[in-house]
Amino acid sequence: MAKKNAFYAQSGGVTAVINASACGVIETARQHKKHIGKVFAGHNGIVGALREELIDTSKESAKTIAALKHTPSGAFGSCRYKLKSLEQNRAEYERLIEVFKAHNIGYFFYNGGGDSADTCLKISQLSETMGYPIQAIHVPKTVDNDLPLTDNCPGFGSVAKYVAVSIKEAAMDVASMCDSSTKVFILEVMGRHAGWIAGAGGLAAESEGEAPHIILFPEVAFNQEKFLRKVKSTVRKHGFCAIVASEGARYKDGRFLADSGSVDAFGHTQLGGVAPTLANMIKSELGYKYHWALADYLQRAARHIASGTDVEQAYAVGQAAVEMALAGKNAVMPAIVRGKGKRYSWSIEEAPLEQIANVEKMMPRDYISRDGFGITEKGRAYFEPLIQGEDYPPYKNGIPQYARLKKVMAEKKLKKNFRV
Amino acid sequence: MAKKNAFYAQSGGVTAVINASACGVIETARQHKKHIGKVFAGHNGIVGALREELIDTSKESAKTIAALKHTPSGAFGSCRYKLKSLEQNRAEYERLIEVFKAHNIGYFFYNGGGDSADTCLKISQLSETMGYPIQAIHVPKTVDNDLPLTDNCPGFGSVAKYVAVSIKEAAMDVASMCDSSTKVFILEVMGRHAGWIAGAGGLAAESEGEAPHIILFPEVAFNQEKFLRKVKSTVRKHGFCAIVASEGARYKDGRFLADSGSVDAFGHTQLGGVAPTLANMIKSELGYKYHWALADYLQRAARHIASGTDVEQAYAVGQAAVEMALAGKNAVMPAIVRGKGKRYSWSIEEAPLEQIANVEKMMPRDYISRDGFGITEKGRAYFEPLIQGEDYPPYKNGIPQYARLKKVMAEKKLKKNFRV
Numbered sequence: 001m002a003k004k005n006a007f008y009a010q011s012g013g014v015t016a017v018i019n020a021s022a023c024g025v026i027e028t029a030r031q032h033k034k035h036i037g038k039v040f041a042g043h044n045g046i047v048g049a050l051r052e053e054l055i056d057t058s059k060e061s062a063k064t065i066a067a068l069k070h071t072p073s074g075a076f077g078s079c080r081y082k083l084k085s086l087e088q089n090r091a092e093y094e095r096l097i098e099v100f101k102a103h104n105i106g107y108f109f110y111n112g113g114g115d116s117a118d119t120c121l122k123i124s125q126l127s128e129t130m131g132y133p134i135q136a137i138h139v140p141k142t143v144d145n146d147l148p149l150t151d152n153c154p155g156f157g158s159v160a161k162y163v164a165v166s167i168k169e170a171a172m173d174v175a176s177m178c179d180s181s182t183k184v185f186i187l188e189v190m191g192r193h194a195g196w197i198a199g200a201g202g203l204a205a206e207s208e209g210e211a212p213h214i215i216l217f218p219e220v221a222f223n224q225e226k227f228l229r230k231v232k233s234t235v236r237k238h239g240f241c242a243i244v245a246s247e248g249a250r251y252k253d254g255r256f257l258a259d260s261g262s263v264d265a266f267g268h269t270q271l272g273g274v275a276p277t278l279a280n281m282i283k284s285e286l287g288y289k290y291h292w293a294l295a296d297y298l299q300r301a302a303r304h305i306a307s308g309t310d311v312e313q314a315y316a317v318g319q320a321a322v323e324m325a326l327a328g329k330n331a332v333m334p335a336i337v338r339g340k341g342k343r344y345s346w347s348i349e350e351a352p353l354e355q356i357a358n359v360e361k362m363m364p365r366d367y368i369s370r371d372g373f374g375i376t377e378k379g380r381a382y383f384e385p386l387i388q389g390e391d392y393p394p395y396k397n398g399i400p401q402y403a404r405l406k407k408v409m410a411e412k413k414l415k416k417n418f419r420v
Numbered sequence: 421m422a423k424k425n426a427f428y429a430q431s432g433g434v435t436a437v438i439n440a441s442a443c444g445v446i447e448t449a450r451q452h453k454k455h456i457g458k459v460f461a462g463h464n465g466i467v468g469a470l471r472e473e474l475i476d477t478s479k480e481s482a483k484t485i486a487a488l489k490h491t492p493s494g495a496f497g498s499c500r501y502k503l504k505s506l507e508q509n510r511a512e513y514e515r516l517i518e519v520f521k522a523h524n525i526g527y528f529f530y531n532g533g534g535d536s537a538d539t540c541l542k543i544s545q546l547s548e549t550m551g552y553p554i555q556a557i558h559v560p561k562t563v564d565n566d567l568p569l570t571d572n573c574p575g576f577g578s579v580a581k582y583v584a585v586s587i588k589e590a591a592m593d594v595a596s597m598c599d600s601s602t603k604v605f606i607l608e609v610m611g612r613h614a615g616w617i618a619g620a621g622g623l624a625a626e627s628e629g630e631a632p633h634i635i636l637f638p639e640v641a642f643n644q645e646k647f648l649r650k651v652k653s654t655v656r657k658h659g660f661c662a663i664v665a666s667e668g669a670r671y672k673d674g675r676f677l678a679d680s681g682s683v684d685a686f687g688h689t690q691l692g693g694v695a696p697t698l699a700n701m702i703k704s705e706l707g708y709k710y711h712w713a714l715a716d717y718l719q720r721a722a723r724h725i726a727s728g729t730d731v732e733q734a735y736a737v738g739q740a741a742v743e744m745a746l747a748g749k750n751a752v753m754p755a756i757v758r759g760k761g762k763r764y765s766w767s768i769e770e771a772p773l774e775q776i777a778n779v780e781k782m783m784p785r786d787y788i789s790r791d792g793f794g795i796t797e798k799g800r801a802y803f804e805p806l807i808q809g810e811d812y813p814p815y816k817n818g819i820p821q822y823a824r825l826k827k828v829m830a831e832k833k834l835k836k837n838f839r840v
Binding site: 010013014016044047071072073074075076077078079080081161164165166168169170172173174175176177179180181185187203204206291292293294295296297298300301302303304305307384386387388389390392395397398399400402 | 430433434436464467491492493494495496497498499500501581584585586588589590592593594595596597599600601605607623624626711712713714715716717718720721722723724725727804806807808809810812815817818819820822
């Protein structure tokens with residue numbers, strides 16, 4: 001096996017643990033210097049490859065690389081850039097392979113969701129036909145938890161933990177004030193297409209009747225009357241009502257609650273957000289005092305409350321990707337497989353990219369309670385292990401100390417620039 | 421000294437550490453059983469005293485009381501209920517003293533902000549004139565950090581840490597995506613009257629040029645042109661711009677940015693919120709893609725990321741309050757006094773309530789940088805020690821384990837009910 005360099009890139013929305021996967025890739029590659037030369041990282045993801053902006057990770061100390069394991073965000077930069085189809089823009093794929101060739105890159109590790117699995121597959125196929133075969137391995141990552149063939153996706157467990165802990169704490173706050181103040185609290189969370197993140201909020205309820213009392217899923221058509229009835233009965237029973245609402249919550253006709261068509265002072269239409277839409281509904285129909293929070297990026301960046309299981313798995317898929325490459329695999333993804341025993345266990349197996357690219361895994365209906373406002377025991381059994389364990393970053397002066405990279409760029413070898 | 425019972429109540433908005441003060445009061449009282457009988461806690465604050473709903477804390481185990489130290493929210497319930505002036509409603513004060521008398525309560529510990537300091541003082545004065553003297557000690561608590569005579573207020577350090585850590589993490593997220601995606605991120609934080617909480621966000625910047633790039637304080641009149649210029653120059657220089665905005669940010673004429681007069685689909689006026697108002701401004705004037713988060717209750721409930729210093733101080737003021745009571749003090753508050761040395765140190769001293777009630781401590785202008793968008797070195801030196809140290813709660817199944825009280829009510833002694 002001839003020694004080749006490797007290329008690693010981060011794709012799409014970043015997470016609290018994507019850098020743990022980067023750490024897994026780089027540390028494992030460094031253990032196999034006979035077969036893998038340098039690991040180059042794309043500056044701002046795949047765009048870095050197109051522009052030939054390759055970060056030479058060999059210039060980073062072992063300590064810095066190790067610190068990636070506890071560093072949120074995309075340390076090398078990520079991007080929202082979907083390569084067009086081969087027919088529409090063959091030039092882009094050819095450019096990538098040209099850059100890989102110029103830097104003697106034989107391994108391509110692409111760390112992302114469904115779109116990047118697709119790109120990864122195409123690179124593998126095209127490089128073959130172009131006579132410069134590249135082993136392309138997809139490293140799974142997405143807070144949306146919607147990749148098929150893997151039990152769960154690295155990045156999801158930490159958002160899940162953030163949401164469960166946050167709604168628990170905020171609900172306790174409301175509970176202690178509800179006699180004379182706020183009666184309804186709404187936390188809006190990510191998940192435009194699927195309710196995985198909102199569903200994980202259900203873990204905050206450790207026994208019957210505990211908050212959150214209502215979860216709104218994109219999978220369940222929103223029925224205003226039924227919702228308000230549930231809010232009212234909850235406030236009557238418990239004194240307050242805590243709600244986790246997915247940003248993807250929608251009406252039967254598919255219209256998002258967030259698209260409520262508010263108009264600002266200048267007459268511009270505003271995306272309302274689910275939480276304020278619900279809050280207004282509750283205020284005007286039931287008259288309860290409300291508060292709401294929008295976690296936005298805080299939820300996926302919250303490395304300070306990352307799930308220990310998630311961190312381990314994120315590292316493990318990075319490590320396994322390199323091991324698969326060394327074993328001669330191509331167009332595969334390390335998938336997380338849940339053990340069959342009663343006690344949670346997991347292992348890594350290889351999954352073919354053909355079956356992953358462009359497939360979205362939705363939340364099973366039997367994870368959602370019959371009334372559509374909560375999770376079932378089956379759902380809980382799925383979610384619970386994924387938020388286990390705490391893995392705190394180191395602190396200095398009260399602030400977490402995250403990795404700071406030098407980001408030394410490899411010298412360019414190609415004459416042409418490529419416009420992205 | 422005749423043995424008397426004690427009454428403890430939580431007042432106003434709760435915090436991540438107010439229960440640590442409760443723990444300090446109860447544990448210390450339990451060490452002095454010769455002089456202090458039972459500690460009754462007001463169910464939902466002072467309202468519990470008016471209604472004669474007294475939680476008998478002697479029914480809670482030592483373990484449960486100890487767990488209060490790591491439990492956010494108001495474990496006994498709090499309230500937003502300001503007693504009217506003596507002239508306006510003498511009956512309320514008389515009722516309180518009647519209840520205290522009926523339950524042989526000689527010590528009143530009131531855990532809150534400026535309003536409750538005022539109430540505390542009045543109880544002390546009136547009980548004297550009514551011939552049933554009560555030692556009233558105020559236990560400081562407020563995320564707003566606006567009590568005078570104390571260097572800082574328990575509750576503030578933990579919000580400060582939450583805000584600094586959150587903006588750091590979210591800004592890293594944005595930094596890694598800004599080449600092709602979001603360029604501006606805004607975190608809206610509490611502080612209607614003063615910029616203490618927003619200012620603490622400045623601690624996230626560990627060196628020059630780091631996020632947050634802009635902080636908006638209520639103390640500095642908002643100038644749209646200057647603000648947009650700063651956003652633009654920051655994006656040009658760093659590729660993105662991270663902003664912490666106080667909910668109290670306002671124009672020169674005193675109008676809040678949050679009162680931007682948006683109108684929803686039904687023609688109702690909506691409170692815009694500072695963050696979406698700024699976001700719209702940036703979008704329409706500069707065209708940048710933005711995201712924003714509203715932390716709301718999450719910030720003051722976030723015990724999972726509490727400041728170790730804050731937890732210690734919250735406990736210490738509770739403990740000191742009881743010690744002051746035992747020393748015969750009355751109408752005082754344990755204040756936190758910062759040591760003069762270079763290395764941060766603090767001690768507890770007694771401060772007279774006359775000088776505390778109804779006085780608001782604003783943020784000194786020299787904590788805010790000249791351009792009004794950041795904190796000075798002096799500000800940093802003030803804030804930094806307050807977020808030091810991590811004090812994690814215990815976890816089970818990935819979820820923090822917070823105290824669960826039995827809340828056994830003491831038997832009522834009075835015949836009359838009192839309407840609140």
